[in-house]
Amino acid sequence: MTLEIRYSSEVAAARQFGAPVVALESTIITHGMPFPRNLETARAVENDIRQAGAVPATIAVIDGVLHVGLDGPALEALAQRSDVAKLSRADLAVALSTGATGATTVAATMIAAQAAGIGVFATGGIGGVHRGAEESFDISADLQELAQTPVTVVCAGAKAILDIPKTLEVLETLGVPVIAYGQDALPAFWSRDSGLAAPLRMDDPAAIAAAAKMRAALGLPGGQLVANPVPPAEEIPAAELQPVIARANDEAAAQGIQGKAVTPFLLGRILELTGGRSLETNIALVRNNARLAAAIAKEFTRQG
Numbered sequence: 001m002t003l004e005i006r007y008s009s010e011v012a013a014a015r016q017f018g019a020p021v022v023a024l025e026s027t028i029i030t031h032g033m034p035f036p037r038n039l040e041t042a043r044a045v046e047n048d049i050r051q052a053g054a055v056p057a058t059i060a061v062i063d064g065v066l067h068v069g070l071d072g073p074a075l076e077a078l079a080q081r082s083d084v085a086k087l088s089r090a091d092l093a094v095a096l097s098t099g100a101t102g103a104t105t106v107a108a109t110m111i112a113a114q115a116a117g118i119g120v121f122a123t124g125g126i127g128g129v130h131r132g133a134e135e136s137f138d139i140s141a142d143l144q145e146l147a148q149t150p151v152t153v154v155c156a157g158a159k160a161i162l163d164i165p166k167t168l169e170v171l172e173t174l175g176v177p178v179i180a181y182g183q184d185a186l187p188a189f190w191s192r193d194s195g196l197a198a199p200l201r202m203d204d205p206a207a208i209a210a211a212a213k214m215r216a217a218l219g220l221p222g223g224q225l226v227a228n229p230v231p232p233a234e235e236i237p238a239a240e241l242q243p244v245i246a247r248a249n250d251e252a253a254a255q256g257i258q259g260k261a262v263t264p265f266l267l268g269r270i271l272e273l274t275g276g277r278s279l280e281t282n283i284a285l286v287r288n289n290a291r292l293a294a295a296i297a298k299e300f301t302r303q304g
């Protein structure tokens with residue numbers, strides 16, 4: 001059995017000429033934002049990466065084929081479909097071998113990026129340890145993936161819907177470097193400050209790329225998590241969001257929402273409860289992460 005990867009024309013050209021490439025996930029498109037904002041955002045993020053001098057590679061499984069880079073019509077079709085599976089590490093091989101269509105989570109996108117030789121990936125927020133995980137055992141496969149797959153993931157911190165202290169503890173146990181970009185505090189997705197210090201801080205894309213290369217030189221598996229704070233003008237302060245998050249979490253528990261459905265449910269409810277404001281922040285932070293990921297990708301190329 002061989003893995004077939006279908007590259008978009010711009011990603012194929014970038015690979016041929018050794019140009020910098022940034023991977024992008026697709027679950028944020030299909031399960032993270034409503035249509036049509038999801039499509040507008042996906043396009044804007046891709047253009048941000050191009051304007052920063054790198055090539056975007058949005059990753060998804062379409063009819064059992066692993067796509068690395070989606071052309072315009074494919075992106076549009078994916079953004080409009082409501083029957084798309086959410087594929088994490090456990091699902092990827094089954095989807096590919098049964099001809100399914102699915103969007104890749106952070107974990108699955110990291111696996112695909114590595115298969116395609118892409119070292120950096122931009123997203124919004126990673127999955128992590130959910131509140132009440134001591135009862136539910138709900139810990140995202142994204143954390144294990146960061147421990148074993150050598151891709152630098154640029155996010156805006158762990159989503160504030162999670163238990164952030166527990167998420168940090170698990171990342172520490174797994175040996176994942178958690179690097180705040182340009183500040184000491186760990187950002188919390190919609191907010192710039194989680195109230196917790198980040199384990200590591202870096203201020204320079206070149207240093208982040210060099211650290212990834214040093215990790216490989218040491219023979220260590222796994223990636224790096226870069227937490228990039230949302231721009232100040234777009235943030236929702238943590239204190240303001242806290243009651244909304246508590247209510248969304250309570251509703252999820254009361255309605256018995258479980259497993260893969262938890263994260264999309266919480267994001268959707270927070271969007272409603274903030275009157276759409278959380279979505280604007282989400283869009284701003286993903287675009288901000290795309291620009292930083294492009295700068296890191298260029299450093300990977302420059303450092304060779």
Ligand code: PSU
Nearest residue numbers: 027028032105106124125127140260263
């Ligand atoms: N970040 C967002 N929106 C999302 C996600 C992340 O801003 O929809 C997705 C990512 O694909 C991440 C997934 O991998 O949520 C985590 O899901 P879970 O908690 O079920 O592992």
Ligand code: MN
Nearest residue numbers: 138139140259
């Ligand atoms: Mn989960």
